[in-house]
Ligand code: SF4
């Protein structure tokens with residue numbers, strides 16, 4: 001099973017909800033503009049994607065193959 005990580009789309013409104021929701025503290029809001037996930041820390045749990053009010057987080061495979 002391919003490991004996944006949270007990919008944040010450009011439409012992120014930098015609300016910080018995903019940062020609070022992530023159990024591994026993998027999410028950061030950069031310069032108050034946009035959130036991003038550290039793929040090495042991310043466990044691929046999908047909690048942030050469910051919590052994001054703007055629905056701009058996609059779970060993407062870490063490997064090349066889906
Ligand atoms: S919860 Fe969604 S909109 Fe808010 S900072 Fe995270 S990715 Fe951006």
Ligand code: SF4
Nearest residue numbers: 022042043045046048
């Ligand atoms: S998928 Fe889970 S571990 Fe990864 S950034 Fe989102 S909440 Fe954190």
